[in-house]
Amino acid sequence: MNSEKETFQQKKYIQKSLFYRFSQFVGFLLGARFFIAALLTFALYVSTFFLFNQDENFRKFVFDFKVHGIIFCTVLTILAGGIINQFYDFEKDHMVKPFRTRIQSFIKQKYFLYAYLFLSILSLGVAWLISHRVFLFFVIYQFFMWFYSHKLSRVLILNNLTFVSLTLYPFFGMMVYYGTFSKKVLLMAVFLFLILLCIDIVKDTLTKRVDKVFDYVTIPNYFTTRNTKIIIISLLIITMAVSMKLITRTGISGFMAYYFTGGIFIMILCVYLILNYSRKSKFLTLNVLRFWVFVGIIAMLLNGIENKL
Structure with a gap:
């Protein structure tokens, strides 16, 4: 009887533990704006190959690791930007998006900050390996991502203009890279x-x-x-x-x-x-x-x- 009770409690504990881990995972995805980053990545690949890239064929594009590296850095930066934005907007999101905030609460805010630092450093590290110009491009991008979340999001008109400009910044970078003007x-x-x-x-x-x-x-x-x-x-x-x-x-x-x-x-x-x-x-x-x-x-x-x- 006792062994059955212990087995039941163990199963219940495992179920709670799995639910908790799953909630942490979903909370991180929402906090990092993962689905927005996925959509922007898709848009970046489509626009890069079909709009900015006028000369390369598909084979050359697939093996152009520099372009893939730039897009990879962009994804990491967008994820990092989503994390730092939710960190500064946590109280506001608690009222505007209570369900998402509740899921994010399964992860402590300090772990979001660790993830932000990891993604930012990894992005800059890969950018440095590509070229010094690409590194500078992402330093500017990451700075304004942070500055928008910290200050500019509260400033009239600048908040809207900066947010939209940061959304389009990677596309501008690809346009400059290919010289498609x-x-x-x-x-x-x-x-x-x-x-x-x-x-x-x-x-x-x-x-x-x-x-x-x-x-x-x-x-x-x-x-x-x-x-x-x-x-x-x-x-x-x-x-x-x-x-x-x-x-x-x-x-x-x-x-x-x-x-x-x-x-x-x-x-x-x-x-x-x-x-x-x-x-x-x-x-x-x-x-x-x-x-x-x-x-x-x-x-x-x-x-x-x-x-x-």
Whole structure:
């Protein structure tokens, strides 16, 4: 009888232990923004091969270890950036994202800091092996990742501009690496910058009260509701104008032409939703824009495959 009871307790202990370890693992993935890093890695590979890399064939690209090394450093830096950002935003996230914060609580904050230091040092170490210029590129990237989380995330307008710029920084690096400078690439970068900026501002409208409590000076809690709507709608209209410019002036074709044409209607839909300005419409706008960014990556992939065949 006692042996059966002990066996049952041991099984229960093992189950609790496994659940605890699994929760720690999931908590780390969420804390490091792993899924965002995975999406950005996919986007970076697609844009590098099909947009920036105009000359190399697929075989050369696969064996271009320098490019893979740069992308690997980028992934590590993004993961490290996600960790340091959640470290500084922990109290705010506790109110805005209680479920995620609860899962992250299975890991002590000091272990997140250890992971941040490990990922940052590993990234810089690999960058140093590639070249001194690549090392400097990632030193700047990591510094602004930390500085954004520490200071700039609380500064009006700079918080949005810095966040979007840091998101696009690796793509800019690849553009410089391949020397791919053209009107089409520039307009596509502006289009993506504007969409990401709209996403970030709309996201701030959903956390307006919490941001105010923790002294995050954002556009929604600094300006009136009317002015915030005007800013978002203005950005959406400018994005529509950039889409039209890409379609009519750059000779863009294939799936990307369909994407930017569809983008005009998506922006009109978002303008309509922002005019409504209920919490539900803002949440819908946020997810529509996020989905459209993902559609853009798929469109670029399909367009690139079509052109390479």
